[in-house]
Amino acid sequence: xxxxxxxxxxxxxxxxxxxxxxxxxxxxxxxxxxxxxxxxxxxxxxxxxxxxxxxxxxxxxxxxxxxxxxxxxxxxxxxxxxxxxxxxxxxxxxxxxxxxxxxxxxxxxxxxxxxxxxxxxxxxxxxxxxxxxxxxxxxxxxxxxxxxxxxxxxxxxxxxxxxxxxxxxxxxxxxxxxxxxxxxxxxxxxxxxxxxxxxxxxxxxxxxxxxxxxxxxxxxxxxxxxxxxxxxxxxxxxxxxxxxxxxxxxxxxxxxxxxxxxxxxxxxxxxxxxxxxxxxxxxxxxxxxxxxxxxxxxxxxxxxxxxxxxxxxxxxxxxxxxxxxxxxxxxxxxxxxxxxxxxxxxxxxxxxxxxxxxxxxxxxxxxxxxxxxxxxxxxxxxxxxxxxxxxxxxxxxxxxxxxxxxxxxxxxxxxxxxxxxxxxxxxxxxxxxxxxxxxxxxxxxxxxxxxxxxxxxxxxxxxxxxxxxxxxxxxxxxxxxxxxxxxxxxxxxxxxxxxxxxxxxxxxxxxxxxxxxxxxxxxxxxxxxxxxxxxxxxxxxxxxxxxxxxxxxxxxxxxxxxxxxxxxxxxxxxxxxxxxxxxxxxxxxxxxxxxxxxxxxxxxxxxxxxxxxxxxxxxxxxxxxxxxxxxxxxxxxxxxxxxxxx
Amino acid sequence: xxxxxxxxxxxxxxxxxxxxxxxxxxxxxxxxxxxxxxxxxxxxxxxxxxxxxxxxxxxxxxxxxxxxxxxxxxxxxxxxxxxxxxxxxxxxxxxxxxxxxxxxxxxxxxxxxxxxxxxxxxxxxxxxxxxxxxxxxxxxxxxxxxxxxxxxxxxxxxxxxxxxxxxxxxxxxxxxxxxxxxxxxxxxxxxxxxxxxxxxxxxxx
Numbered sequence: 001x002x003x004x005x006x007x008x009x010x011x012x013x014x015x016x017x018x019x020x021x022x023x024x025x026x027x028x029x030x031x032x033x034x035x036x037x038x039x040x041x042x043x044x045x046x047x048x049x050x051x052x053x054x055x056x057x058x059x060x061x062x063x064x065x066x067x068x069x070x071x072x073x074x075x076x077x078x079x080x081x082x083x084x085x086x087x088x089x090x091x092x093x094x095x096x097x098x099x100x101x102x103x104x105x106x107x108x109x110x111x112x113x114x115x116x117x118x119x120x121x122x123x124x125x126x127x128x129x130x131x132x133x134x135x136x137x138x139x140x141x142x143x144x145x146x147x148x149x150x151x152x153x154x155x156x157x158x159x160x161x162x163x164x165x166x167x168x169x170x171x172x173x174x175x176x177x178x179x180x181x182x183x184x185x186x187x188x189x190x191x192x193x194x195x196x197x198x199x200x201x202x203x204x205x206x207x208x209x210x211x212x213x214x215x216x217x218x219x220x221x222x223x224x225x226x227x228x229x230x231x232x233x234x235x236x237x238x239x240x241x242x243x244x245x246x247x248x249x250x251x252x253x254x255x256x257x258x259x260x261x262x263x264x265x266x267x268x269x270x271x272x273x274x275x276x277x278x279x280x281x282x283x284x285x286x287x288x289x290x291x292x293x294x295x296x297x298x299x300x301x302x303x304x305x306x307x308x309x310x311x312x313x314x315x316x317x318x319x320x321x322x323x324x325x326x327x328x329x330x331x332x333x334x335x336x337x338x339x340x341x342x343x344x345x346x347x348x349x350x351x352x353x354x355x356x357x358x359x360x361x362x363x364x365x366x367x368x369x370x371x372x373x374x375x376x377x378x379x380x381x382x383x384x385x386x387x388x389x390x391x392x393x394x395x396x397x398x399x400x401x402x403x404x405x406x407x408x409x410x411x412x413x414x415x416x417x418x419x420x421x422x423x424x425x426x427x428x429x430x431x432x433x434x435x436x437x438x439x440x441x442x443x444x445x446x447x448x449x450x451x452x453x454x455x456x457x458x459x460x461x462x463x464x465x466x467x468x469x470x471x472x473x474x475x476x477x478x479x480x481x482x483x484x485x486x487x488x489x490x491x492x493x494x495x496x497x498x499x500x501x502x503x504x505x506x507x508x509x510x511x512x513x514x515x516x517x518x519x520x521x522x523x524x525x526x527x528x529x530x531x532x533x534x535x536x537x538x539x540x541x542x543x544x545x546x547x548x549x550x551x552x553x554x555x556x557x558x559x560x561x562x563x564x565x566x567x568x569x570x571x572x573x574x575x576x577x578x579x580x581x582x583x584x585x586x587x588x589x590x591x592x593x594x595x596x597x598x599x600x601x602x603x604x605x606x607x608x609x610x611x612x613x614x615x616x617x618x619x620x621x622x623x624x625x626x627x628x629x630x631x632x633x634x635x636x637x638x639x640x641x642x643x644x645x646x
Numbered sequence: 647x648x649x650x651x652x653x654x655x656x657x658x659x660x661x662x663x664x665x666x667x668x669x670x671x672x673x674x675x676x677x678x679x680x681x682x683x684x685x686x687x688x689x690x691x692x693x694x695x696x697x698x699x700x701x702x703x704x705x706x707x708x709x710x711x712x713x714x715x716x717x718x719x720x721x722x723x724x725x726x727x728x729x730x731x732x733x734x735x736x737x738x739x740x741x742x743x744x745x746x747x748x749x750x751x752x753x754x755x756x757x758x759x760x761x762x763x764x765x766x767x768x769x770x771x772x773x774x775x776x777x778x779x780x781x782x783x784x785x786x787x788x789x790x791x792x793x794x795x796x797x798x799x800x801x802x803x804x805x806x807x808x809x810x811x812x813x814x815x816x817x818x819x820x821x822x823x824x825x826x827x828x829x830x831x832x833x834x835x836x837x838x839x840x841x842x843x844x845x846x847x848x849x850x851x
Contacts, residue, residue, distance in 0.1 A: 014672075014679040014687075122690075146711050147686075179714035180672075180687035182679055260686075260713030268717060347717040364719035365741040372778050373737050380766045380774065381734040384662065384755040387697045427756070605756045607697050613764035621754065623788065623797045624664075 005051040008185055015183045017150045017176040018043035021114055024154025025083045026055060027186045031109075031193035032075035033059045034068040036472065037501035038087030039123035040177040041116030045085050046502060049513040055188070061504050061513045064472040065090030069097055069113065073167075077107035077211055078195040081158055085114045088128045089418075089438060095133065101167050102137045102223055103213035107197075110161030112154070113169045116177045119306045119344035123500075125418060125438055127342065129308035130171050134284035138223045140230045141169045141284040142239065145259035147181030149239060149281060160233065164226045171283075173306045175257040175344065231285035239281025240290055248276030250358055251298035251329075253291070253311055255280045258304040258345055265350040269360055286314055295319065296327050302357055303333035306345050332357050387428040390608040391573070391626030393566035394421050396539040397493055398429035399604065399634070400564075401462060404549035405432070412460030412553060415442035415449070417474075419466035420500045421493055427605060433464065440465075440473030443490060447477055450486030450559070460553045461488040468498040468506040470523055475530075481559030482531045489552045490532070490561045492523060493539075495568040503571060524563055533560040540566055542633050569626055578627035580642035582608075582620050588639035591616040604634055647682030647708055648815060654684075654707040656716045657814060660735040661727030662753045663700045666801040669828075670725070671702035673805060677816050677824045678706055688714025697756060699731055706814065723813045724779070725804055727787075728753050729771040736778045746779040747807050747847065748772070749800060751788035772850060782850040783807060790842055799839040806843020818844075 002013060004023045015023065022044050025033065033052075035045035045059060052059040058075075062068035065086040072082035086094070091113070098113075118124040134141035140160055144150040153170060161168045199210070213219060234240070243263075244251075252275060254262045259279040266275050278294045280287070295301065303312035312333040319329070334341040338353040355362045388395045398421075405412040416422055416433035417440065424433040435445055446463035465474050470492050478490060497503040505511050507521040527534045535552060537545045545564060552560050592598065601611040601618050608625030609618055618639075629642035657674070661667040668689060675685045688703040705712040721739035726732025726748035736746065750772060752765050776782045785807040787800035805821070808814055818840060825836045 012679055012682070014675045014685060148711070175688060175714050178689065180675060180685070181711055181714070182684050257713065260711070261715070264713045264717065268720075347713055347715050351717060364717060369719075369740070369742050369778075372774075373740070376733060376737055376774055376778075377766075380771060381730060381737060382755060382766075384697060384699050386663075387756050389664070389697075607754075607756050610754045611764075623751075623792070624753070 003051070004047045005055055005188060006185070007188070009187045011185055013183050013185060014180050015147060016043060016178055016180045017144070017147055017172055018116070018178070019047045020147045020150035020183050021154060021170065021172070022047040023183065023185065024151035026051070026188045027151070028155040028158045029081055029189045029191045030083045031057050031080035031191065032072060032082040033057065033085070034062045034071045035085035036062055036065045036068055036090055037498050037504045038090055038116070039501055040118055040174040041085050041087045041114065042501045042504065044114055045513065046504065052514045059513050061506065063507055064093065066094050066097060069094045072111055073101055073106070075195070076109050076111035078197045079108045080193045080195050081109045082111045083114065084111065087124065088115055088117045088130045089124065089126065091115045091130050091133060092128065098133070098137050098139065098167065100213040102139055103216055103219040104211045105165040106161065106167055107211065108162070110158040111167050112157050112161060113167065115169060115171050117171060117173045117307065119173055122174060125436065127307060129306070129310060130169070131283060131310040132308065134169055135314065138227050139167060139169050140164070140227070141171055142282050143171045143256045144176055145256060145279055145281060147176070147183055150176060151183055153239060153281065156239070160230060164230050166223070166226055173257055227285045231287065234282035234285060234287040235289050237282050237287070240279065240287055242276060242278050242294060244276025245273055246297065248298050249274040249300065250354065251294060251301045252277045252304050253280065253301060253315065254278070254304040255283055255311060256306055258306060258350070261345055261347045261350045262304050264347045265354055268347070268351055269354060269362060271354070271358070271360065274358065275354065280311065283311065286318060288318055291315060291318070295329050299330055300357060301329045301331050302338065302353060303331070304339070304345065304350055304353070307341070309334040309341055385427060386423055387605065387607060388420065388423060389569055390606055390624050391569035391628035392420070393495055393539045393564065393569065394424070394429065394493055395606060396542060396630045397491070397545070397564045398424050398432050400539060400542055400545040400549055401464070401491065402430045402432050403546045404553060405460065405462070407550055408460055408553050410458060410460055412462060415445045415461060415463045417442040417463070417465045417469050419469055421464060421466060424464070430603070439469055440477060443474045443477035446488035446490070447481045447484070447486045450481065450488040451484070453487065460556070462491055462553065463488055464491045464493065467492060467494040467496065467508055467523065471507045471521065475526060478527065478532060478559060478561070479530055485557070486559055487557050488559055489549070490559060491549070492561065492563045494523065494563050494565045497568045497571055499568045499570065503568070527561045533558070534563065535561070536563045536565055538566055539564045540628065540630055542630065569628065573626060577645070579645060580627040580629045581645055582625055582627050582629070582632070583641050583643070584618055584620055585639045585641065586615070586617045588637050589617045590637055591618070594637065600631055600635055600640065604631060606631060649708050650706070650815060652722060653709055654705040654712050655722050655814065656720050657704040657706065657723045657725065658716060658721045658735050658739050659702040659704070659725045659727065660731040661700055662731060663698045665700070665727050665753070666798055667700045667702055667727065670801045670805060671704055673821065673824055673828060674814060674816065675704060676828070677820045678814070680823065681816065681820055683708060683815070684711050686712050686714050699734060701731070701735055723808070725808060726775070727800070727804060729768060729775065730766065732775055733771055736775065740778045743780050745813055746775055746782040747804065747811070747813070748775055748782065748784055748850065749787040749804055750784055751786070776850050783811060783847050784850040785843055785847040787843065790846060791839065794835065794839060794842070796835065799835060802836045802839035803843035803846070806840040807847035809840070810844035810847050
């Protein structure tokens with residue numbers, strides 16, 4: 001991770017989009033930043049946390065997104081520029097607060113929400129497009145078209161937030177937030193932040209205190225007036241620009257990563273003289289006059305944007321109000337099926353859409369090469385399914401859950417949640433997880449399943465959550481379950497980190513985002529205080545863990561908790577050497593004749609174990625194996641051995 | 647910085663989650679940006695560290711910032727950290743002019759070990775890689791790295807092989823400050839690995 005606060009104005013650096021945004025926030029002079037981690041947004045706060053002390057700003061990983069945005073708003077209310085970051089799932093959970101702060105307005109200093117959308121849901125449970133929130137709730141929204149803009153838009157957006165007294169949103173997508181590109185650094189100002197909440201009515205303030213959302217209709221009208229003023233400002237903004245001929249055969253209207261793909265496509269098709277690109281950086285409120293000017297110069301228009309047809313929709317809606325004698329355009333995009341309104345945009349998708357509209361022939365490679373491509377046997381490029389890392393405690397935890405539920409014999413199942421352990425939907429976790437929704441939903445669902453015995457339901461329900469998820473959104477569900485006598489087992493996989501997103505701290509860990517000692521909140525104490533039976537086990541002790549889960553499942557009443565505690569292997573291996581020397585005795589390994597039919601490589605499937613088809617034996621891949629030792633306990637023949645390394 | 651005979655140079659780094667794919671693209675990318683080039687890097691991710699196929703797309707330009715994804719069939723150079731992944735990338739991004747550098751050490755997929763049908767024959771994989779490349783080089787990066795005491799050094803060995811054959815506009819000297827910056831505790835080992843890659847790389851026959 002580069003040092004985002006390096007004092008080298010004018011120098012060129014290679015930053016990921018998130019680091020560029022964080023740098024932009026520093027250059028904008030923020031004093032407060034809060035976030036809950038979520039791909040692809042996590043590095044914004046992560047990189048700020050590295051420099052917070054030196055820059056004398058406050059940075060926190062909040063327990064969840066809703067607390068993060070409310071905490072950030074307080075800083076704005078007290079006169080300190082605030083940044084709040086989250087992924088689109090997080091934005092969904094803060095809509096209620098956004099719907100009121102858009103009415104109340106903000107404090108004297110600005111607040112910006114940076115939301116990372118994940119088209120194609122590379123690391124998400126959905127691929128929601130955040131942009132419609134801006135139209136729905138009347139919030140200015142910008143989207144960077146490259147890495148430099150990801151930085152440069154930040155000071156601009158704080159200016160908008162403060163000039164018009166409104167919270168503002170920057171949307172980015174995975175291919176900007178998580179891609180890397182050149183950044184020319186600017187200056188970071190030295191600001192002595194001074195926080196004070198003015199409690200008296202200040203008629204000169206953009207919105208008189210107290211900061212409140214009532215009377216709502218009046219304030220709703222006021223927000224619409226503010227948005228009209230923001231629209232005027234956006235009309236002449238340099239983040240909106242046009243490249244191409246005066247009268248193009250085709251006008252592309254694009255934003256975000258679509259801007260880069262559109263340029264690549266025009267370049268690949270050598271169609272610079274035929275195609276113009278109107279790149280928008282300020283997406284809402286729509287810079288209508290600018291758009292109308294460009295629409296008047298082309299007959300055909302295609303929209304290139306990630307996920308939903310947002311610009312496509314709002315611009316077509318806008319043109320529907322044109323007078324009958326106005327110029328009419330032929331619009332192409334997602335509504336004409338030239339592009340998909342699901343999955344992420346790619347340069348190939350843009351090339352295909354353009355060649356279809358303009359009837360251009362394009363073949364990326366010759367027929368002879370394509371024959372070679374087609375001649376590659378499917379088995380030579382087999383799929384690689386995702387799995388838990390070698391040595392991951394989750395593999396052992398799900399092994400224990402699987403065996404406990406099998407021993408119980410009542411067709412029990414797991415309701416899943418969001419984290420690395422989501423992979424238990426597949427072979428990584430032996431297909432134990434049977435429901436998968438949003439953060440916290442597994443425990444909420446378990447509450448409901450656990451009330452269905454009156455209708456004949458008799459299957460054990462096990463809700464499996466991570467430690468960070470527990471604090472984020474499980475506690476209310478456990479309260480509900482204990483209070484209402486719901487029948488389920490909650491399993492908390494406590495690996496001591498928010499592992500999926502990059503090991504951020506959470507309320508149960510030792511340090512704050514700023515690296516200071518935290519007040520550690522004990523999850524077992526919370527669960528016991530709520531009134532749940534709590535058992536704690538080490539998933540690498542398979543026997544004890546399996547027995548404990550079976551005992552909890554068989555209790556068959558009330559909400560009870562198992563905490564499976566074992567440090568994330570990726571965290572452990574940074575601090576410690578391999579604990580064991582692992583070996584396989586080829587004389588004991590029965591291979592295909594194993595009574596359990598190659599339990600280790602066919603079912604347990606740790607990437608460190610390889611099936612050597614030629615020898616008919618299992619062996620260990622020394623590069624991959626982390627020597628956790630768990631496989632030694634599952635081998636029925638005792639062929640796999642672990643020997644402690646002193 | 648110099649003008650490139652082809653601009654941009656499209657480089658794909660192909661490997662498996664956990665191998666250090668992102669690190670390779672960062673080392674190369676940082677050095678190129680310090681040399682004055684525009685670099686855009688896009689990564690397959692979500693599967694990093696988790697056994698899935700991982701690739702990085704690097705676009706290197708003397709002129710402008712390109713998008714983070716390479717279109718179908720448009721790779722100029724493929725750096726293959728694993729043979730099956732190299733072939734997979736050639737299928738999607740290869741063309742008659744592509745130059746490939748491959749580390750022949752396989753990483754077995756878990757689902758594959760589970761099916762019992764075995765990893766494809768290495769010689770057959772290498773033959774296909776050769777036939778789908780204008781030129782192909784091989785370097786036993788993992789074997790050498792294990793001799794040097796750390797499998798992760800394979801990545802620097804592969805970068806050394808790229809440099810030796812002038813496949814990217816970088817000299818060994820340009821990498822030294824990046825190595826010092828990124829691996830302050832392992833400067834000697836990484837520098838040695840870089841040189842080892844240059845010494846060991848050979849034409850794939």
